[in-house]
Amino acid sequence: MQEERPWESLRDQIKNNEADEVKLFLESQESSDLIGAVGHLTEDERAKMLTLLTPEDAAELIEDIPWVQALRSIKDIEPESAAAILSEMTSDDQADFLLEMKGEDAEAILEEMDDSDVKNLRNLIRYDPETAGGLMVTEFLAFEESETVESLVDNLRQNALQYKKYHLQYIYMVSGGKFGGVLSMRDLLLSNPKTSLNEIAITNALVVNDQASLEDLIKFFDVHNYYGVPVVDDDQALIGVVLREDIREAQSEQMNTEHLETQGIIGGEELRTMPILLRARRRLSWLSVNILLNIAAASIIAIYQDTLSAVIALAVFLPIISDMSGCSGNQAVAVSLRELSLGVVRPFEMARVWLQEVSVGLINGAVLGLLIGVAAYLWQGNAYLGLVVGGALMINTVVAVSLGGTIPLFLKKMNVDPALASGPILTTVTDMFGFFLALTFAGMMLSNL
Amino acid sequence: MQEERPWESLRDQIKNNEADEVKLFLESQESSDLIGAVGHLTEDERAKMLTLLTPEDAAELIEDIPWVQALRSIKDIEPESAAAILSEMTSDDQADFLLEMKGEDAEAILEEMDDSDVKNLRNLIRYDPETAGGLMVTEFLAFEESETVESLVDNLRQNALQYKKYHLQYIYMVSGGKFGGVLSMRDLLLSNPKTSLNEIAITNALVVNDQASLEDLIKFFDVHNYYGVPVVDDDQALIGVVLREDIREAQSEQMNTEHLETQGIIGGEELRTMPILLRARRRLSWLSVNILLNIAAASIIAIYQDTLSAVIALAVFLPIISDMSGCSGNQAVAVSLRELSLGVVRPFEMARVWLQEVSVGLINGAVLGLLIGVAAYLWQGNAYLGLVVGGALMINTVVAVSLGGTIPLFLKKMNVDPALASGPILTTVTDMFGFFLALTFAGMMLSNL
Numbered sequence: 001m002q003e004e005r006p007w008e009s010l011r012d013q014i015k016n017n018e019a020d021e022v023k024l025f026l027e028s029q030e031s032s033d034l035i036g037a038v039g040h041l042t043e044d045e046r047a048k049m050l051t052l053l054t055p056e057d058a059a060e061l062i063e064d065i066p067w068v069q070a071l072r073s074i075k076d077i078e079p080e081s082a083a084a085i086l087s088e089m090t091s092d093d094q095a096d097f098l099l100e101m102k103g104e105d106a107e108a109i110l111e112e113m114d115d116s117d118v119k120n121l122r123n124l125i126r127y128d129p130e131t132a133g134g135l136m137v138t139e140f141l142a143f144e145e146s147e148t149v150e151s152l153v154d155n156l157r158q159n160a161l162q163y164k165k166y167h168l169q170y171i172y173m174v175s176g177g178k179f180g181g182v183l184s185m186r187d188l189l190l191s192n193p194k195t196s197l198n199e200i201a202i203t204n205a206l207v208v209n210d211q212a213s214l215e216d217l218i219k220f221f222d223v224h225n226y227y228g229v230p231v232v233d234d235d236q237a238l239i240g241v242v243l244r245e246d247i248r249e250a251q252s253e254q255m256n257t258e259h260l261e262t263q264g265i266i267g268g269e270e271l272r273t274m275p276i277l278l279r280a281r282r283r284l285s286w287l288s289v290n291i292l293l294n295i296a297a298a299s300i301i302a303i304y305q306d307t308l309s310a311v312i313a314l315a316v317f318l319p320i321i322s323d324m325s326g327c328s329g330n331q332a333v334a335v336s337l338r339e340l341s342l343g344v345v346r347p348f349e350m351a352r353v354w355l356q357e358v359s360v361g362l363i364n365g366a367v368l369g370l371l372i373g374v375a376a377y378l379w380q381g382n383a384y385l386g387l388v389v390g391g392a393l394m395i396n397t398v399v400a401v402s403l404g405g406t407i408p409l410f411l412k413k414m415n416v417d418p419a420l421a422s423g424p425i426l427t428t429v430t431d432m433f434g435f436f437l438a439l440t441f442a443g444m445m446l447s448n449l
Numbered sequence: 450m451q452e453e454r455p456w457e458s459l460r461d462q463i464k465n466n467e468a469d470e471v472k473l474f475l476e477s478q479e480s481s482d483l484i485g486a487v488g489h490l491t492e493d494e495r496a497k498m499l500t501l502l503t504p505e506d507a508a509e510l511i512e513d514i515p516w517v518q519a520l521r522s523i524k525d526i527e528p529e530s531a532a533a534i535l536s537e538m539t540s541d542d543q544a545d546f547l548l549e550m551k552g553e554d555a556e557a558i559l560e561e562m563d564d565s566d567v568k569n570l571r572n573l574i575r576y577d578p579e580t581a582g583g584l585m586v587t588e589f590l591a592f593e594e595s596e597t598v599e600s601l602v603d604n605l606r607q608n609a610l611q612y613k614k615y616h617l618q619y620i621y622m623v624s625g626g627k628f629g630g631v632l633s634m635r636d637l638l639l640s641n642p643k644t645s646l647n648e649i650a651i652t653n654a655l656v657v658n659d660q661a662s663l664e665d666l667i668k669f670f671d672v673h674n675y676y677g678v679p680v681v682d683d684d685q686a687l688i689g690v691v692l693r694e695d696i697r698e699a700q701s702e703q704m705n706t707e708h709l710e711t712q713g714i715i716g717g718e719e720l721r722t723m724p725i726l727l728r729a730r731r732r733l734s735w736l737s738v739n740i741l742l743n744i745a746a747a748s749i750i751a752i753y754q755d756t757l758s759a760v761i762a763l764a765v766f767l768p769i770i771s772d773m774s775g776c777s778g779n780q781a782v783a784v785s786l787r788e789l790s791l792g793v794v795r796p797f798e799m800a801r802v803w804l805q806e807v808s809v810g811l812i813n814g815a816v817l818g819l820l821i822g823v824a825a826y827l828w829q830g831n832a833y834l835g836l837v838v839g840g841a842l843m844i845n846t847v848v849a850v851s852l853g854g855t856i857p858l859f860l861k862k863m864n865v866d867p868a869l870a871s872g873p874i875l876t877t878v879t880d881m882f883g884f885f886l887a888l889t890f891a892g893m894m895l896s897n898l
Contacts, residue, residue, distance in 0.1 A: 007707045035791065035792045035793055036792060036793060036795060039793040064719075123529070123545075125709055156638070156639055157639055160639075178491075184816070185638060186605065186634065188638055189602055189605070189634060189637055189638050190606055190609075220480065222513070223513075227676075235646075244694070245693070248694075248701075251701075252697075252701060252704065254625075254706075255701070255704055255705065256787070259704075259708040259711075259783070260787065262708075262712070263711070263780060263782070263783035264776055264779065264780045265780055265783050265784060270784050271784075271787075271788065271791075271793060272784065272788065272802065272806075273793075276808045276812070277812075279809050280808075280809045280812040280813055283777070283780050283813060284812075284817075286776075287773065287776055287780075287813060288817075288820070290772075290776050290818070291817055291820055291821065293675070293774055294768070294772050294773060295769060295821070295824055297770055298766065301764060301768070302765045302828070304763075308761060308764055309758075312754060312761075313751075313754070315746070315750060315752045315757055315767065316747045317747065318764065318768055319743070319747055319750070319760070319767055319768050319884075320740070320744060320747050322768050322771075323672055323771070323880075324739065324743060326772075327739050328732070328736060329741065330713065331712060331713045331714055331732050331735075333712070334712035334713070335714060335719050335720075335721065338709065338720075339720065339721065342515055343484045344484055344485060344488040344720060345488075346485060347722070353721065356721040356725075359729075360725060360728050360729045360732065361726045363733075364729055366742055367733055367737070368733075368736060371740055372740065372744070375744055378532060431768065431772075435768075443483060
């Protein structure tokens with residue numbers, strides 16, 4: 001039976017330097033329990049735990065926990081230990097860590113690593129992490145075209161242990177270093193051992209350039225069902241492989257970041273294990289912009305203060321109109337962001353999106369307007385109040401969905417991140433409009449209210 | 450140079466039954482342009498286009514466009530055409546379509562398909578789509594343990610064409626139908642042809658039961674870097690393979706659905722090509738619940754109407770307090786949903802989450818309270834008004850993040866979908882509290898305002 005708070009034992013084991021117990025404990029945990037247990041440790045405890053494990057086990061653990069925790073842990077330990085752990089990882093992961101560190105910290109770790117790894121890494125970290133060069137692994141096998149199936153198989157036999165880290169779904173054929181073709185395991189299996197590699201290689205295989213963007217790669221793997229794609233530089237030399245799995249992961253992170261941004265969590269991720277001041281500061285950076293926009297919107301009410309004094313009941317409905325318009329608008333924003341990411345809509349198609357939103361806005365606006373109008377009438381016994389608030393909500397719903405549908409497209413067209421900015425812009429404008437509508441209508445019917 | 454509206458040509462080609470032109474057009478489009486072009490067709494045009502293509506091309510197209518469009522298209526065409534297209538897909542995709550259709554429609558298609566496929570499919574569609582049985586593909590190769598590497602290779606040679614649809618990263622070994630082990634291509638390549646399969650098979654390979662849930666499978670592939678995992682039934686017979694790629698896709702869809710739900714788009718997906726009434730009805734189902742909650746919250750203002758009449762300036766700040774509390778609370782909700790999905794927090798850890806939120810809430814509440822208090826003072830020249838609105842916002846920010854952080858955990862514990870319900874519950878309670886605080890404080894200081 002799993003203890004409810006397994007990290008308590010882990011804590012003691014770490015405190016008492018019980019390396020074997022720590023290893024056993026981690027192996028006994030299911031993946032999700034592991035993440036939970038490790039997440040409960042302080043940063044010091046996590047760092048200490050890493051040094052208690054063998055570099056191989058530590059690397060495995062690092063790959064399982066959330067990125068922000070992994071990065072923090074690597075930064076917290078001595079360069080020598082960090083280097084030992086990173087050496088157990090594939091080159092793309094090594095590069096990911098080094099890129100996120102300050103130059104001198106990264107240097108300190110590089111100095112502790114094997115020279116052969118270091119040369120390769122220095123090249124890798126020059127790439128933008130969202131290009132093929134920054135996403136590729138450099139652990140791949142390549143053989144000259146003149147070799148035979150037999151010599152390839154012998155090579156695999158002799159180096160079985162060393163090739164453990166390597167992905168062997170495809171082996172590549174090169175011609176003097178330049179990419180020549182792809183050799184599938186199946187073709188190798190079915191061929192006569194004396195066959196030379198260039199007779200069975202798939203020579204018209206697709207490759208990508210090291211500058212290919214993450215977007216290009218996402219599209220590539222959407223179309224092609226390959227396990228990975230070879231990466232070549234401008235001289236057509238084979239320099240790495242981009243794995244489909246890694247692109248899927250990057251795409252998943254993109255989706256997650258976009259969602260968090262629409263909710264006002266900027267910087268791509270927040271875990272509650274991060275320092276309090278950091279969390280507060282990042283949330284506040286978005287909240288403070290919002291409060292200024294809110295004050296601007298609410299100033300409309302201030303302008304119409306006299307009308308409000310005369311029809312105090314209206315003050316009950318202003319927050320309702322504001323909130324409901326925001327809800328309707330945000331539904332439209334969500335659909336636009338989704339359609340943009342799927343590629344079913346293009347940023348220039350604002351007119352078409354507007355038409356599709358207006359139709360829904362009119363229907364829903366009518367229903368919501370009716371609901372709130374009836375509520376107002378039932379409460380105050382005044383049909384004119386019902387007309388005012390109902391009419392204001394109905395019109396503002398149409399405004400909200402129109403803006404909600406089109407703002408993300410407009411921002412995308414302007415190369416501004418639509419996930420972060422759409423919400424605040426939408427709610428500010430619809431608030432202003434909603435308050436304006438309600439108070440103006442009320443002003444027009446003052447005698448009847 | 451790509452035309453800006455390529456679908457216009459496509460429309461004409463479809464109208465004029467120009468099958469070859471349609472095929473050429475689709476091949477010429479980049480994946481994203483393709484999705485956009487197809488998305489602009491009416492449902493009738495899409496259905497007609499499918500019948501103009503060969504079943505093989507149609508199946509490829511179907512796999513590229515968004516699911517809701519693909520399903521609609523398959524439903525719209527004659528059973529005979531649908532059967533021909535489905536027959537080009539792997540069994541898991543076939544099952545996906547059939548499961549989403551009414552019994553009689555699915556039957557009509559099944560009757561048009563090959564008997565061998567149908568028997569298999571009838572078994573597949575009995576599975577819950579979110580279990581291993583519902584996610585697996587049944588196109589895999591298995592060989593008896595007594596066979597040799599040589600006979601296996603001969604078999605592959607003879608059946609090369611037929612095995613095109615099959616994934617061959619791993620071939621499986623069975624013993625009288627029961628799962629025996631996994632044969633990796635590499636081991637086959639390195640072995641002597643006369644070796645019998647049971648000498649090289651990995652016999653302690655992991656398998657999953659056909660009832661394993663999507664959650665189990667997600668955890669499995671988080672831990673194990675395999676391409677796929679064999680599926681066995683309760684008798685240990687090998688019945689299929691779950692591919693890592695498919696689990697990643699399912700996980701991605703889960704994330705997307707969760708995000709759309711937090712924005713009030715229920716039913717997992719909305720594309721603007723769906724019928725207007727359907728879109729309006731689904732959005733309205735969420736909006737109508739929200740408006741009732743909003744009316745309930747705003748009734749607090751109605752109760753304190755007299756205080757409001759005395760301090761009409763307050764009406765300007767009520768929407769600000771409501772909106773800003775909602776923003777702060779939704780940040781906390783987003784972090785909780787994220788941490789729950791990552792597994793770093795468990796539903797029972799509400800106390801810990803509350804502490805982590807309160808700390809941030811106090812800091813941000815103090816800053817926001819100060820900002821709005823100063824704004825109120827600058828506007829009305831009355832420090833007490835500043836105290837009232839500032840104090841109300843500060844306290845309500847703490848309330849909002851406390852609720853925002855813990856409500857998702859509580860709902861998850863109660864087995865209620867936290868993505869859909871957290872937002873509305875949060876905003877309703879924080880609105881009520883915020884209005885209450887502001888109006889009560891104002892009531893206490895009436896003489897000074």
